[in-house]
Amino acid sequence: MVIATTTTNNNIKREGIVHDVKLSSVGTAKVTDSKLVWEPSNMDLAMKLHYLRGVYFFSSRAAEGLTIMKIKESMFFWLNPFYVICGRLRRSDSGRPYIKCNDSGVRFIEANSSKRLDDFLEDVKEESSLLRLLVSGQVIGPELIFSPTVLIQITTFKCGGISVGLSWAHVLGDAFSASHFINAWGQSLAHDISQDFSLSSLKPQTRTETFPNSIFPKPLSLKMVDPVGDHWIPPTKSKMDIFSFHLTATKLAHLQSFLSGQSETQLIPIFECLCAIVWHIVAKVQNYGEPRIVTVCKNQSSNGRREILGNKHSLSTVKAEFAVSDAEPKELAKLVLQKAVDERTEIEEIMNKENGTCDVIVYGANLTFVDMGEVNLYGLELKGEKPAFVNYFVDGVGDGGVILVLPGPENSGKNGGDGRAVTMILPDSVMLGVKYELKSEWNIA
Amino acid sequence: MAQILPDYSNSVKLKYVKLGYQYLVNHILTFLLVPIILTILIQVLSLRLDEIIKLLTALKLDLVQILCSSFLVLFTLTLYFMSKPRSIYLLDYACFKPPVTCRVPFSTFMEHSKLNTSDSKSVNFQMRILERSGLGEETALPPANHYIPPRPTMEDARAEAEQVIFSAVDSLLGKTNLKAKDIDILIVNCSLFSPTPSLSAMVINKYKMRSNIKSFNLSGMGCSAGLISVDLAKHLLQVHANSYALVISTEIITPNYYSGTQRSMLLPNCLFRMGSAAILLTNHRRDRTRAKYRLVHSVRTHMGADDRAYRCVYEEEDPEGKIGISLSKDLMVIAGEALKSNITTIGPLVLPTSEQLLFLLTLIGRKIINPKWKPYIPDFKQAFEHFCIHAGGRAVIDKLQKNLQLSVEHVEASRMALHRFGNTSSSSLWYELSYIEAKGKMKKGDKVWQIGFGSGFKCNSAVWICNRTIKTPTDGPWLECVHRYPVHIPEIVKL
Numbered sequence: 001m002v003i004a005t006t007t008t009n010n011n012i013k014r015e016g017i018v019h020d021v022k023l024s025s026v027g028t029a030k031v032t033d034s035k036l037v038w039e040p041s042n043m044d045l046a047m048k049l050h051y052l053r054g055v056y057f058f059s060s061r062a063a064e065g066l067t068i069m070k071i072k073e074s075m076f077f078w079l080n081p082f083y084v085i086c087g088r089l090r091r092s093d094s095g096r097p098y099i100k101c102n103d104s105g106v107r108f109i110e111a112n113s114s115k116r117l118d119d120f121l122e123d124v125k126e127e128s129s130l131l132r133l134l135v136s137g138q139v140i141g142p143e144l145i146f147s148p149t150v151l152i153q154i155t156t157f158k159c160g161g162i163s164v165g166l167s168w169a170h171v172l173g174d175a176f177s178a179s180h181f182i183n184a185w186g187q188s189l190a191h192d193i194s195q196d197f198s199l200s201s202l203k204p205q206t207r208t209e210t211f212p213n214s215i216f217p218k219p220l221s222l223k224m225v226d227p228v229g230d231h232w233i234p235p236t237k238s239k240m241d242i243f244s245f246h247l248t249a250t251k252l253a254h255l256q257s258f259l260s261g262q263s264e265t266q267l268i269p270i271f272e273c274l275c276a277i278v279w280h281i282v283a284k285v286q287n288y289g290e291p292r293i294v295t296v297c298k299n300q301s302s303n304g305r306r307e308i309l310g311n312k313h314s315l316s317t318v319k320a321e322f323a324v325s326d327a328e329p330k331e332l333a334k335l336v337l338q339k340a341v342d343e344r345t346e347i348e349e350i351m352n353k354e355n356g357t358c359d360v361i362v363y364g365a366n367l368t369f370v371d372m373g374e375v376n377l378y379g380l381e382l383k384g385e386k387p388a389f390v391n392y393f394v395d396g397v398g399d400g401g402v403i404l405v406l407p408g409p410e411n412s413g414k415n416g417g418d419g420r421a422v423t424m425i426l427p428d429s430v431m432l433g434v435k436y437e438l439k440s441e442w443n444i445a
Numbered sequence: 446m447a448q449i450l451p452d453y454s455n456s457v458k459l460k461y462v463k464l465g466y467q468y469l470v471n472h473i474l475t476f477l478l479v480p481i482i483l484t485i486l487i488q489v490l491s492l493r494l495d496e497i498i499k500l501l502t503a504l505k506l507d508l509v510q511i512l513c514s515s516f517l518v519l520f521t522l523t524l525y526f527m528s529k530p531r532s533i534y535l536l537d538y539a540c541f542k543p544p545v546t547c548r549v550p551f552s553t554f555m556e557h558s559k560l561n562t563s564d565s566k567s568v569n570f571q572m573r574i575l576e577r578s579g580l581g582e583e584t585a586l587p588p589a590n591h592y593i594p595p596r597p598t599m600e601d602a603r604a605e606a607e608q609v610i611f612s613a614v615d616s617l618l619g620k621t622n623l624k625a626k627d628i629d630i631l632i633v634n635c636s637l638f639s640p641t642p643s644l645s646a647m648v649i650n651k652y653k654m655r656s657n658i659k660s661f662n663l664s665g666m667g668c669s670a671g672l673i674s675v676d677l678a679k680h681l682l683q684v685h686a687n688s689y690a691l692v693i694s695t696e697i698i699t700p701n702y703y704s705g706t707q708r709s710m711l712l713p714n715c716l717f718r719m720g721s722a723a724i725l726l727t728n729h730r731r732d733r734t735r736a737k738y739r740l741v742h743s744v745r746t747h748m749g750a751d752d753r754a755y756r757c758v759y760e761e762e763d764p765e766g767k768i769g770i771s772l773s774k775d776l777m778v779i780a781g782e783a784l785k786s787n788i789t790t791i792g793p794l795v796l797p798t799s800e801q802l803l804f805l806l807t808l809i810g811r812k813i814i815n816p817k818w819k820p821y822i823p824d825f826k827q828a829f830e831h832f833c834i835h836a837g838g839r840a841v842i843d844k845l846q847k848n849l850q851l852s853v854e855h856v857e858a859s860r861m862a863l864h865r866f867g868n869t870s871s872s873s874l875w876y877e878l879s880y881i882e883a884k885g886k887m888k889k890g891d892k893v894w895q896i897g898f899g900s901g902f903k904c905n906s907a908v909w910i911c912n913r914t915i916k917t918p919t920d921g922p923w924l925e926c927v928h929r930y931p932v933h934i935p936e937i938v939k940l
Contacts, residue, residue, distance in 0.1 A: 023560075023593040025553050029545040031582045069588075073546050088552065102940075103550040103582065146556045 017120075018133040018155060020112045025148075027105030029076040032083040036101040040171050042351035043311045043344065045097065046222065049234045050170035050363050051395040052178050053135045054377070057117060060160030062385035068110055071154060071189075078188035079106065082181060084309060085172060089144040091230075095357040097144070097171075109136055109153035109165075117161030121389060128244040128423070131391060135165030139396065141231030150181075161388075164380070169232075173309040175299045175372045175392070180308050183379040190381070219346035220317040221295040223365035223398060224358065233396050234361045238427035240401070242393050243435060245444060246408060248419045255442075259333045268333045271298075271371045271405055274422060276333035277442060278403050278434075282367055282426070283324035285433035291400065293319050295368040296340050299375050313370075315347065315362065316340035336369075364398025364425075372406050373420065386410060393423050401426040467827070470799035531686070531728040533679050534736035535909065536623075538724040539616035540875050541609045541695075542922040543585030543866075547719060550582045551575055551940055554715075561594045564706045574715045576937045579839035579860065583926075584718040584867035587699045595702045602638050602699040603647075609695055609721035610644065611651060617723040620920070623689065625652035630681050630690035631660040632674040634871055636900075637760075637770075638697035639664035648693065659685075667758065667899025668835060670694065671871030672907050675724070676743040682728040689729070695721030696870035703769035710769030716838055720869025720876065738893070738909040742794050746787040748902045754779045758900035777844055783904035784848060784896070788823075791906050795828040795892075825849050829908075830891040832856065833877040835898050836863035845896070861930045866922070871897065876922060880930070883923040887915040 040048070079086055087101040113120065113133075124130050136151040149172055153165035168178040225234045247255075252270050259273045260266070275296065283290035298314045305312065318340050324332065351358070362368070377390045389409055394402050401424070408419030426434060438444040469476065489497075554575065559568050587608075589601035610633075618625065631654065633645040643662035648654070661677065663670050671694035678690040698717055703710050727736070748754035757779050760770045773779075793801060800823040807821035825832075832855045834845050842863065846856045858877040862869075866876050874895045881887055891911040898904055918924065 022596070024591045025557070025593075026546075027548065027550060027553060029548070031550070034582075069546070073544070076545050076548075088556075102552040104552040104556055105550070143559075146559050 017115055017130075018111050018113050020110070022110045024072075024108050024110075025105040026072050026075040026079065026108045026152075027086050027103050028079045028083050030080050032086070032101045032103050034100065034102045036083070036087075038084040038087065038099040038101065038309070040097065040099070040356070041310060042348040042356060044171050044173070045356040046347050046351050046360055046362055047170040047174075047311050048097070048140075049225070049228065049232050049359065049361050049396045051139060052166075052168040052170060052175060052392060053131070053137075053395055054166045054168070054178065054182070054390065054392040055131050055134045056164040056166070056182070056380055056387040057121065057389045058162050058164070058382050058385065058387050059117065060157075062382040062387075063156075063160060063162040064383070066162070066189075066382065068154070072108065074189045075106070075108070075152075075185065078185045082184075085150050085181065087149075089140065089147065089149070089171075091144065094355050096355050099149075104148065107136070107138070107148040107151040109151060111153060111155045113155050113157045115157060116159040117157040117163075117388070118159070120157065124244070124391075128242040128391070128393070131242065131244075131393065134163045136167040137395065138167065139231070139233045140169055140171075141229075141233070144230045170311065170396075171232075174311045174313040175370070175375045176305070176312070177308050177310065179375045179377055179379065183376060183381075186379070186381040190384070217346065219343040219350065220293050220319070221315055221343050221362055221365055221368075222347055222350060222360050223362075224360055225398075226359070228359045234359070234364075234398060236364075236397075236399060238399050238429065240397060240425050241428050241431040242423065242425055243431060244391055244393075244421060244423045245438070246419060246421050247444065248408075251444075252420060259330050261330060268337055270420060271369070271373060272333050272337045274405055274420070275336045275369045275403075276329045278369070278422075278424070279324060279332055279336075279367065280327065280329045281434050281437040281441070282401070282430060284437060285430055287325075290324050291367040292321075292324060293317055293366045294336070295362065295366045295400075296336060296371075297362075297368060298371040314342065315344050316342045317366065361396070361398045363394055363396070363402045364400040366400045368397070368400060368402045370394075370402060370404045372404055375407070377407055378410050391421060391423060393425055397425055399427055401430070467797065467799040470802055471797045473798065531683055532730075532733065533682055533740040534727050534729075534732055534912065535738040535740065536689075536725040536727050536732055536736050537617060537621045538722060538737075538875055538878075539613045539620060540872065540879050540922045541613045541719070541721040543719050547585035547587060547591075548583055549586045549591075549718075551580075551938070555940065557591075557593055558714075561704065562706065567706045567708070567711060570708055571711055571715055572940060574712060576940060577839065578715060579842075579863050579934050580716070580718075580867050581864040581932070581934075583865055585720075587697075587719050589699045590702055594704065597700045597702060599640065599700075602697055603640065605699045605719070606635070606638065606644055606647065606695070606697050607651075609697075609719060610648060610693055610723070613695075613721050613723040614648065614652065614691070614693065616920075617691075617725055621725055623725065625654050627689050628652075628654055628658060628691045629685060629688035630678060631658055631693075632663065632678055632690065633661070633693045633695075634663040634666060634670035634674045635695050635697055636665055636667050636670060636870065637701050638699070644693075667901055667903060668696075668837060668868075668870045668873075669897035669899030669901075669903045669905045671722070671874060672743065672895060672897045672905035673745065673903075674871075675726070675740070675907055676745055676905070678726050679740060679743055682726060685728075687729055688727065690726040692724040692726060693721065694724070694871040694875065696872070701770070703767065705763045705765055705767035705769060707763045707769060707771065709771040709773070710763060712772050712838075713770050716868040718867030718869055720866055720872045722872035722875035724875065733912070736912050737915065739912055740907065741892070741910050742791065742906070742908040744787060744791045744794070744906045746783060746790065746904045748779065748783050748786065748904070751779075751902075754783070754902040757902045777840055779902050780841060780898055780904070781844060781848060783898065783902050784845065787896070787904040787906055788825075791908070792823055795894075795908055796823050796825070797827055800824055800827060822848075822850060825894070826851065826855070828892065829894045830888075831858070831878075831881050831886070831893040833874045833881075833893060833895040834859040835896060836860075836866075836868055836873040836877065837898055838868060839863065841898065857931050860934060861932070864932060864934055865926065865930070871899075879919070879921045880923055880927070882915045882919050883917060883921060883927040884930075885915075885917040887911050889914045 083101050086105050087099040088104045089097050090100050134155050140147040149169040151167040155163045166182050255273050256267050260268045296316050318336050378386045404423040406421040408421050558571050587605040645660040645662040674692045757773045762768050804821050804823050811818045836859050842859045858880045862876040893909045895907045
């Protein structure tokens with residue numbers, strides 16, 4: 001059977017950096033009533049062609065004594081409340097996808113690396129696409145009923161350090177959902193299953209009301225793609241490259257004050273500053289067809305959120321009426337901060353009209369900025385130790401590209417305020433120019 | 446309405462007639478002897494003492510004759526007691542409870558099958574088998590079989606053997622307060638995995654058993670090998686006095702995953718699951734109060750002389766060179782014949798006289814009077830309180846339920862063991878027995894009939910009588926889930 005992937009990992013794996021790959025499955029310890037189903041919301045289905053891929057690096061100290069059997073055993077208990085994630089997608093009679101909670105489980109991948117953890121991290125700084133060796137590139141399809149929505153890869157390095165690669169289908173939920181899910185595993189390992197969010201979204205969700213008479217403007221953040229059937233990956237014309245860089249708290253403060261200007265009393269938030277900078281650079285690089293519209297996606301913090309699963313992030317677009325490449329980044333920053341137009345309702349309306357059966361992309365429909373700064377990515381702890389480094393990227397993005405703003409490693413910030421890690425997924429043709437501009441104009445990376 | 450009442454009263458009348466007949470025939474000796482003894486007693490008591498003495502002196506017995514006759518009586522009694530077979534007691538037994546990490550839900554099994562093979566026909570076939578199999582969602586496969594594709598190395602097979610056997614033996618030694626050095630006889634049966642040194646040597650090595658232990662390793666003898674081991678232990682315990690025999694019944698699944706596409710060979714993949722049982726037998730008289738059961742009969746029947754029966758369950762290479770166990774389409778028919786053969790031997794040993802008489806009369810009637818009479822099927826429910834039918838698959842249990850005219854309650858233990866643990870081969874009988882105990886149904890004096898089927902084709906039986914009422918809650922593999930049972934198992938489970 002063909003396992004669909006976004007890239008051919010085999011090319012890179014030929015070098016033998018990651019080898020001895022073994023596949024199996026882990027599921028729930030308790031039997032789930034197979035009559036239970038979970039219905040994704042309209043927003044969830046709009047995100048179905050996207051995949052979050054996260055990699056967590058742990059030192060050998062944190063991974064000491066953690067055998068594969070011990071990991072698997074802890075996972076069976078960890079997955080008990082997450083039986084939705086262990087289910088598989090089906091289509092109802094109307095064609096709308098839903099998840100049948102049949103305990104199929106999460107795919108578990110074991111691998112070894114002949115490199116030491118520190119060496120690998122150094123290599124990743126140069127070439128972020130090496131991260132693809134540590135997390136599965138599998139997508140949903142071509143058969144829905146046999147496609148896992150979550151895959152976890154444990155890679156053991158020569159020095160004893162490990163990496164945990166989480167592959168998360170965006171249809172299940174946003175970055176907050178994914179992060180909370182994997183953090184709960186750390187708690188399960190430490191036998192601390194104190195946090196108990198409810199997965200109450202098992203009842204049929206109240207669908208958004210249809211407004212047959214109201215006319216909604218077509219959302220700019222959504223782009224229809226050719227029907228993909230049961231193979232959930234958008235057709236892309238360009239090959240996407242990944243590049244990741246880190247900004248210390250000091251550098252961020254510097255950028256903030258620069259963009260906010262001396263006279264301004266209120267500082268523009270970090271995320272908007274970064275949006276402005278990158279938008280400006282991309283516009284400069286793309287001489288013809290500069291992006292006039294960008295999509296901004298913010299992951300809410302966990303406060304006041306009762307259900308883990310589901311895409312609850314905010315989604316808005318920003319339209320520039322002027323030439324972006326000539327504009328001042330300050331102007332762009334103010335534009336992103338003040339003139340973002342929320343489009344969640346419009347998106348839900350469109351998905352509702354088609355009963356969730358149409359195929360769309362959100363990430364990459366335009367140049368997309370995703371704020372994950374408040375997501376507790378460093379909350380996954382092994383033996384009380386936080387990860388040495390965490391990085392995320394996205395697969396299944398459109399040609400517009402995606403920029404993720406992630407929290408930086410927690411011990412890198414001083415005097416309060418951590419740095420940020422920025423991961424850019426842009427077409428090959430654009431990436432080189434962007435890297436150059438970052439270096440020359442802004443002295444970043 | 447009027448029609449029903451007469452039928453009802455007729456059936457009630459018939460029931461009483463039947464009961465009366467059974468009581469009469471089963472206690473015929475009592476009914477005959479009691480009046481005779483009473484008559485003699487009355488006669489003797491009516492005589493006066495001097496008349497009795499006159500009677501005795503008339504016999505003209507002298508000392509030598511009296512001594513010889515009493516010597517003869519003593520000699521006969523001694524001969525009788527010496528030649529009486531030793532009682533074999535089952536002190537206790539323990540079954541392996543698979544860890545939750547080995548659990549295989551239907552959907553995981555189907556997904557892995559799909560990823561392991563490119564032949565969609567095989568996948569669909571396996572799905573249909575699984576839907577009708579009677580298995581539940583908690584059966585277990587060993588860790589090596591969870592990989593895509595399974596990686597059955599010898600090391601993994603040994604690891605599985607160690608895991609299932611040592612767990613059961615540890616539990617058993619703990620329950621019986623016995624030390625490994627007390628074991629005099631060790632019999633291990635595992636059909637499909639036979640390494641060198643043997644699994645019995647593996648057990649002796651792990652538990653540091655005595656150097657003069659009598660160990661045996663039975664391999665290749667199929668799913669009925671558990672009862673063969675018990676039978677062997679019984680014979681050994683007749684020869685060796687005051688001994689403990691440890692019998693370990695298991696099947697190692699790791700090396701036996703069939704990766705081909707022959708339909709006749711795909712069934713074991715779907716049905717066979719991890720399991721093992723360790724049983725402690727003894728002939729020590731001091732254990733007769735604390736033992737759980739006493740072995741009454743063990744009967745072995747082998748149909749191997751018939752070619753069809755011999756080839757019924759056959760391990761061979763498929764056209765692609767992959768080894769698998771092929772099950773023939775005649776399996777149920779041959780199982781029925783084997784059962785009939787076994788019943789013919791065990792029937793006279795266990796059935797009450799009333800049933801045997803009816804059977805004999807019907808047999809004579811069919812031979813002499815009218816061959817068209819229906820053969821009388823003896824009612825085994827009168828001989829046994831509990832039945833443990835090898836959980837080979839749903840079809841086997843259905844067939845036996847029909848053939849022996851058993852009720853739903855009688856086969857409940859077999860069906861529920863199949864649901865919870867799958868087909869664990871030779872150890873399945875012990876999981877079923879454990880279920881009956883866990884449900885609190887085992888009372889002192891209850892008779893249990895264990896029936897095992899296996900390649901060869903063999904049908905083996907063991908009859909146990911419960912020595913002491915088993916109190917619940919018991920420990921064992923059913924401890925955490927027995928409250929959920931019995932469950933209704935639908936004909937087809939929609940995946």
